[in-house]
Structures are given as C-alpha cells and as structure tokens.
Amino acid sequence: MKEVLNQEQLAFLAEILPCWKAMDREHQRLLERTMTERSVKRGEYLYQGDRDCTGVFWMRYGQARVFLISGTEKQITLYRLLERDSCFLSASCVIKNINFDVFIQAEKDCRILLLPANVYQDLMEKSFPLATYCNQILASRFSDVMWVMEQTIFTSLDRRLALFLLEQKAIDESSDLHITHEAISNHLGTAREVVTRMLKYFQEEGLVSLSRGAIEILDEKRLKELAYAA
Structure with a gap:
C-alpha cells in the first residue's frame, strides 16, 4: 500500500495550495494518500496529448514547456512551467470542453x-x-494562451523574438542564453530559417552576439525598446 506524503512533501503541498487550510480534512487526506512524486529527465514528456491522462501536477523544481503541434509538425509554446507552478491541462481527459491536445516537455530535469x-x-x-x-x-492559463495567440497574429516577429530573448534572460538569470535557433523557432511557431535571419539582423544591429548553440544579449535596453514599442 502506498505511503502518504512525507513531511517535506506535505509542507510543499500546503505552501503552494492557498486553499489547503480551507479544505476538509477528509479531502486533505485523499490528496496525501494518492499523490506521488515523480522525476522527469530533460527532454522527456510529462504529457503527450490524447496519448495520456496524466493528472494534475505541481512542479517542485525544474522547467517545462506547454506547447501545441500542428498537422505539419510546427510547434508553438503556450507557456512555461517553472518551480512551484501547477499544471491542469495534463488532466484534460477529465476537464469538460477541452477539445485540443497539448504537449508538455521537460526543458530541465524536473521533480x-x-x-x-x-x-x-x-x-x-x-x-x-x-x-x-x-x-x-485554469482561467489564468487560458489568458496566457490567448495572449500568445494575440502576439502570434498581431505582433511582428522582431518584437516577438525580442520579447522571447528577454523572457529567456529572466528565466536563466543570465545574458548568455544556451539555446538553438531551432528551439526558438519551436517556441515562436515559425521556421528556423526565419529566426536565424532575424537573429543575424539583431547581431548586425549590435543587440546580440551569436555563436554555436548560444546567444549573448549585448544591449538589453534596445531589446526592451523594440519589444515594448508602442
């Protein structure tokens, strides 16, 4: 028989669930009995659309991305999952009116x-x-998804790329970004060649410096001006 969560796991759960103290003790015990801790290696999938009905998870540590795949295998990232984030779309099989499949892949080792x-x-x-x-x-996440769709439809690629580089800098806490052009294209839902051309333009303008598998942000101020231009 599965043991209940240990004290460290319970403390984490109570900390990230603002509703914990308001829940009936019976329902708290059900969470304690049925939740499990799982490790996921970088590159592995936490959820693969209609192939899975994984359940809800909370990120103890690590990083993952939630994305869509088109019929032509083009990808676009809807949002990222960071430490302490929760994911409910991985239980979409039991959520009413969810008619699209998302994929969730670990960008770093996760727990x-x-x-x-x-x-x-x-x-x-x-x-x-x-x-x-x-x-x-769920409402907050759908707002994130709508923001991505709005950006994709109405915002130019140079602004979207600048926004992405700034977001990646904040996540990595570094101006040296170890990410490929193909990975960026998958995040932004465009072709790798288009991303490469735009990054070369950024380099010519002195905004970034490019090397194999890496991008160094040289002028964060001008990147922000481009990203948030009226």
Whole structure:
C-alpha cells in the first residue's frame, strides 16, 4: 500500500495550495494518500496529448514547456512551467470542453508532485475550496494562451523574438542564453530559417552576439525598446 506524503512533501503541498487550510480534512487526506512524486529527465514528456491522462501536477523544481503541434509538425509554446507552478491541462481527459491536445516537455530535469486524473475529478466535485483554486489557475492559463495567440497574429516577429530573448534572460538569470535557433523557432511557431535571419539582423544591429548553440544579449535596453514599442 502506498505511503502518504512525507513531511517535506506535505509542507510543499500546503505552501503552494492557498486553499489547503480551507479544505476538509477528509479531502486533505485523499490528496496525501494518492499523490506521488515523480522525476522527469530533460527532454522527456510529462504529457503527450490524447496519448495520456496524466493528472494534475505541481512542479517542485525544474522547467517545462506547454506547447501545441500542428498537422505539419510546427510547434508553438503556450507557456512555461517553472518551480512551484501547477499544471491542469495534463488532466484534460477529465476537464469538460477541452477539445485540443497539448504537449508538455521537460526543458530541465524536473521533480513533480502528481495527482491522478480520477482523484482530481472527484475532488473537483467534492471540495469547493480546491475547485475554486483550480478554476482560477485554469482561467489564468487560458489568458496566457490567448495572449500568445494575440502576439502570434498581431505582433511582428522582431518584437516577438525580442520579447522571447528577454523572457529567456529572466528565466536563466543570465545574458548568455544556451539555446538553438531551432528551439526558438519551436517556441515562436515559425521556421528556423526565419529566426536565424532575424537573429543575424539583431547581431548586425549590435543587440546580440551569436555563436554555436548560444546567444549573448549585448544591449538589453534596445531589446526592451523594440519589444515594448508602442
């Protein structure tokens, strides 16, 4: 029989769930009994669309990206998952009115707390505090998705690329970005050749310096001016 979460895991769960104290003790115990901790290596999938019904997970540490794949195999990142983030779309098999498949892939080694989809579905019906919290997170994530769609449709690629480089700098906490042109194209939903041409233009303008598998941000101020231009 599976043991309940240990004290460290319980402390993490209570810390990241603002609704924890408002939940009935019976529902807290159900979480404690059914949640498991799982390790995911960089490059591995945490969720692969309709092939999985993984459940809800919380990121103890690591980094992952949530993305769509088109019929022509083109990818676009919807949002990133960082330490302490939660993911509910990985339980889309039990979420009503979710009619699209997302994929979730580890960008760094991850450690997650996983709640099975059937338990999540049960708790959403029985625990008002948890259901309210989960619905708030889902609404926030769909806002993120709509922002990405808006940027893709209405914003020029140079601004989107500048925004991406600044976001990556914030995530890595470094101006030296170890990322390939192909990876950037998958994030932005465009062709690698288009990203390469734009990065070369950025280099000619003195915004970045390019090397194999890496990009160094040289002029963050001008990148911000480009990214947030009216």
